[in-house]
Amino acid sequence: MWPAVMAPPTETPSQSPEAQKSSHAPLNERILSSLTRKNVAAHPWHDLEIGPGAPITFNCVVEIPKGSKVKYELDKKTGLIKVDRILYSSVVYPHNYGFIPRTLCEDNDPMDVLVIMQEPVLPGCFLRAKAIGLMPMIDQGEKDDKIIAVCADDPEYRHYTDIKELPPHRLAEIRRFFEDYKKNENKEVAVDHFLPANRAYDAIQGSMSVEPVCRIYSGELEALVSLT
Secondary structure, three states: OOOOOOOOOOOOOOOOHHHHHHHOOOHHHHHHHHHHOOOOOOOOOOOOOOOOOOOOEEEEEEEEOOOOOEEEEEOOOOOOEEEEEEOOOOOOOOOEEEEOOOOOOOOOOOOEEEEEOOOOOOOOOEEEEEEEEEEOEEEOOEEOOEEEEEEOOOOOOOOOOOHHHOOHHHHHHHHHHHHHOOHHHOOOEEEOOOEOHHHHHHHHHHHHOEEEEEEEEOOEEEEEEEEO
16 A cells, blocks of 8 residues: 655745735724724713613712722713822721712712612722712812712612611711711811702702703813703
8 A cells, every 4th residue: 555645735825915904904003093083982971871760760970989998080071080089087988989970060060979789889880879868968168968879780779768768877887987088188078967868859850950061172171051
């Protein structure tokens, strides 16, 4: 029996550099090309919908996860979450903290929300929250009320409908955090009595009655308020 004869391997002709360039442009070239397009990234404050269930159930963008000593906050110009500072006091946020999109309050910021739920949430994520109460607060002489809410998709907390259903110690922890977290900055914060869910609905509805129209001009954000 004659031994098998191995056929020489056939060579596949390689594409010329010009052909490769025409089918797939180099990565750097594609990146530079994308930068020349006039793309506009979604802004979590004024592009994300508040949700059809507002003011009772609404979308909330998380800025600070519970257990964090880092004070993250929305950068109004870019829509990114930035590090504002590390808390000066030896305290951490007791619950996830964020804001309601498409709202505007007296301090020219969106409505703040503290969301009670089982787990910390990464900054920049959004979730469905349900308002259960209002915490009236004065921060350095300015009104800075907070909505107290629960995560509408957390099976442990979604059945709560009013702040009076929470354990008294939970409310005492929340109050103490906001009373103390700026003390080492020599800034005064005063927290009033917690109010029921219907007062939270009124506050959210009031912040929805003005529509923040955000423009970037000369590197700064201008919030133009148009009454509806």
